[in-house]
Structures are given as structure tokens and as C-alpha cells.
Amino acid sequence: RIAYVNGRYLAHSAAAVHIEDRGYQFSDGVYEMCEIARGYIIDMKRHLDRLNRSLSELSIEWPVTRSALIVVMREVVRRNGVRNGLVYLQVTRGVAPRDHAFPKPGTRSSLVVTAKRIAPSATAKKAETGLKIITVPENRWDRVDIKSVSLLPNVLAKQQAREAGAQEAWFIDAEGTVKEGASSNAWIVTQDGALVTRPADHGILRGITRTTLFDVAAKLGMKIEERAFSVAEAKAAREVFISSATTIAIPVVDIDGETVANGHPGSITLSLREAFFDIAEKSPA
Ligand code: PLP
Numbered sequence: 099r100i101a102y103v104n105g106r107y108l109a110h111s112a113a114a115v116h117i118e119d120r121g122y123q124f125s126d127g128v129y130e131m132c133e134i135a136r137g138y139i140i141d142m143k144r145h146l147d148r149l150n151r152s153l154s155e156l157s158i159e160w161p162v163t164r165s166a167l168i169v170v171m172r173e174v175v176r177r178n179g180v181r182n183g184l185v186y187l188q189v190t191r192g193v194a195p196r197d198h199a200f201p202k203p204g205t206r207s208s209l210v211v212t213a214k215r216i217a218p219s220a221t222a223k224k225a226e227t228g229l230k231i232i233t234v235p236e237n238r239w240d241r242v243d244i245k246s247v248s249l250l251p252n253v254l255a256k257q258q259a260r261e262a263g264a265q266e267a268w269f270i271d272a273e274g275t276v277k278e279g280a281s282s283n284a285w286i287v288t289q290d291g292a293l294v295t296r297p298a299d300h301g302i303l304r305g306i307t308r309t310t311l312f313d314v315a316a317k318l319g320m321k322i323e324e325r326a327f328s329v330a331e332a333k334a335a336r337e338v339f340i341s342s343a344t345t346i347a348i349p350v351v352d353i354d355g356e357t358v359a360n361g362h363p364g365s366i367t368l369s370l371r372e373a374f375f376d377i378a379e380k381s382p383a
Contacts, residue, residue, distance in 0.1 A: 100177040102170050102211040104161075107177060110212065119208055121190030124198070125248035127208070128152035129188040132171075132306075133343045134213070137181045138380035139171065140343070144306045149189070152245045157200070158191050161209035168381075174211045175383040183215040184344060185383075188247060221345065225371060228351030228363045229340065230264035231279070233329055236271045242278075243300045252280040264352070266340055268329075271301070275326035278302040279340050285311075285347075287337035287366045292321040307341040307374075314370050314377045329353065337364030347371040 099110035121127035130149045133140040146164055153160060162170070171185050190208045194201030238251045255267035259280070268284055269277040276284045277296065283305040285295045293315055298304035315322050332338050338350035338358045347370045349363035 099212075099214070100174065102174050102209070104206075104208055104210075107173070113210075113212075115190075115208055115210065116193045118196060119190055119193050120201070121188065121208065121247055123196055124191075125246065125250075126156075126158075127188055127190030127247045128156065128158065128245050129186065129247050130245065131187075131343050132185050133346070134175060134180050134183050134185055134383055135218075135375055135380075137383050139175070139185065139383050140375075140378045140380060141306050141310055142168070142171070142381040143379055144309060145343075148245060148304070148306060149187070153189060155241070155244050156191075156246070158189060159207050161189050161207040167209070167211075170209070170211050171213075172383055174213045178213045178215070180213045180215050180383070182218050183213060185211065185213040187211045190247070221348075224265075224345070225348050225363060225368065228349040228361075229266055230259075230262075230352040231266050231268055231338075231340075231350050231354070232259050232262050232264045233268045233270045233276075233354055234258060236269040236277050238269065240300055242303055243298070245303060255280040266350075268353075270329060273326070274328050274330075276329060276332060278305075279342075282340035282342040282345060283308040284332075285339050285341060286327055286332050286335035287339075287364060288323075289336050291336070291366065292323050293366075294323045294325060294327050296326050297324045305341055305343075307343055307346060310374065310378050311341055311347065311370060314373050317377055318369065318373060320366070320370075333358065335359070337367050339364070339367040339370075346374050 101110045101113035130145045188210045192205045192207045259267040266279045349367045
């Protein structure tokens with residue numbers, strides 16, 4: 099495998115950043131993860147627009163121009179022979195002597211790009227089985243709309259899920275409503291077939307897959323309600339699913355040990371999943 103690090107293509111096993119990279123010391127950086135399907139980068143434009151927003155919210159400079167970044171992403175995908183999988187990119191505020199405040203002007207931000215293959219059958223299998231979810235209290239800061247690499251609460255929540263035999267954890271706010279997963283957005287389908295997902299204010303990440311699923315739902319003539327929903331409502335829903343670039347839409351069949359509907363992946367989720375690739379923006383990799 100090959101990775102890109104600050105201007106160079108290196109063997110993945112030997113690729114490294116400096117010990118004084120601010121991403122390493124302070125989690126002072128942002129990232130994006132794009133799906134690659136059948137040789138296309140999915141929704142690249144939306145991912146780069148969100149990267150731009152994350153960078154500007156944190157006053158981190160672009161490490162290279164947007165068009166140069168696209169070239170690097172394609173090159174990393176090509177060099178790794180990825181037709182189906184993921185491309186990951188991370189930008190940090192750069193390498194500087196350790197000091198919490200921003201480094202001196204002119205410090206270049208760091209860029210790392212990696213790609214990996216994932217067999218489509220592996221994700222398809224998850225969609226056929228469905229996922230188990232646990233709920234955990236929200237304990238993150240109030241700017242999780244920024245796609246920052248500062249992910250410690252997400253790491254701990256995901257580990258808690260794993261130890262409980264589940265695959266995702268949902269953060270629940272003080273009112274008992276569902277925020278989002280540790281690495282996904284949360285959705286339910288009501289008994290009358292409407293899709294419900296939380297409004298993308300500062301309280302959740304505005305998932306790119308979430309945005310594109312709005313397009314897919316419109317195309318399929320499904321109704322969307324952007325509103326908060328409670329854990330109880332999710333447990334009583336017709337269907338429950340999560341969305342992310344890694345999973346697209348994957349059914350949830352169990353919440354905190356309680357079976358959702360009949361315990362089988364729902365047909366509405368699967369139809370969204372099926373239509374997704376046709377409707378998403380496809381950029382040749
Ligand atoms: N919410 C969180 C906390 C995430 O980490 C992710 C993706 O990693 C998402 C939502 C889904 O976003 P996207 O659809 O852009 O992958």
C-alpha cells in the first residue's frame with residue numbers, strides 16, 4: 099500500500115508524520131472519508147465543500163489547492179488499485195514547537211491521504227444482517243458539526259458498543275433524543291413510511307451520505323421529516339438505519355438489546371441503499 103504524506107508518496111508501512119505535528123499532539127486537525135464504488139469517488143464535491151467548511155471554522159489553511167488535492171486523492175486511489183473502498187484525507191495545523199495557541203503565520207498545514215480496498219460483499223453482508231446499537235449519553239463538545247480528528251468520545255463509545263456485542267453507539271442528549279452515531283447519522287422510518295433524521299445544526303455532523311439520501315428519498319417519492327426523535331420512538335419505529343460514507347445506509351435491528359420491528363432489515367432502508375449509487379455524484383477515481 100502507498101500513502102501520501104506532505105508531498106510524497108511513501109510505502110504505507112513507513113509513512114509517518116513528525117512527532118510535533120499538531121494533529122498528533124492536540125488533535126488539531128480535520129478529516130474526510132469518501133467512498134469509492136466501482137472506480138468512482140462518491141460525492142467528492144460535497145466532501146471537499148465540507149472539508150473547506152471544517153478548515154475555515156478552525157482557521158486552518160488548505161495544505162494544497164482544492165484541484166491539487168483532487169489529483170492526490172486520485173493518485174492514491176490509483177496507486178493502491180482501489181475500485182471499491184475508501185479514501186481518507188487528513189489536514190492538521192502542521193508541525194510546530196508544542197504550544198496550545200496557533201503556530202506562527204506561514205506554518206504549513208499537513209496533509210495525509212490514504213486509500214484502502216473493501217470488498218462490496220463485506221458491506222452487503224452487513225446490510226443483510228443489520229446492526230445492533232447501544233445508546234450512550236452525549237458527552238462531546240458543541241461543535242461536532244466540524245469534522246475534527248478529535249474523536250476520543252467517539253472512540254470510547256464505539257469500544258463500549260463493541261464490548262456489548264453491538265456495532266454502533268448513539269449519543270443521546272439530555273432530552274432523551276438521538277443525536278447521531280459515533281461514526282454515522284441516525285434515521286428512523288415511521289409506521290406511515292416517512293424518513294426521520296435530526297436537523298443538522300451544530301449538534302451533529304452534517305453527513306454527506308445524509309445529504310445525498312435526501313436526494314435519493316426525493317427521487318423515490320419518500321417523505322422526509324427533519325426533526326429530533328427519542329430512543330423510545332426509534333424502538334417502536336417501522337425501520338431504523340444509520341448512514342455514513344463507509345456504510346451508505348445499513349439497517350439497525352436491535353437497540354439496547356430490544357429488537358426493532360421484526361428484527362430483520364427493513365425494505366425501505368434497502369431500497370434507499372440500492373438507489374444511492376445511481377443518484378450520488380460520481381467522479382472518476
Ligand atoms: N456522524 C459522525 C460523528 C461521523 O463520524 C460520520 C462519518 O464518519 C457521520 C456522521 C456520517 O457522515 P458521512 O455521511 O459524511 O460519512
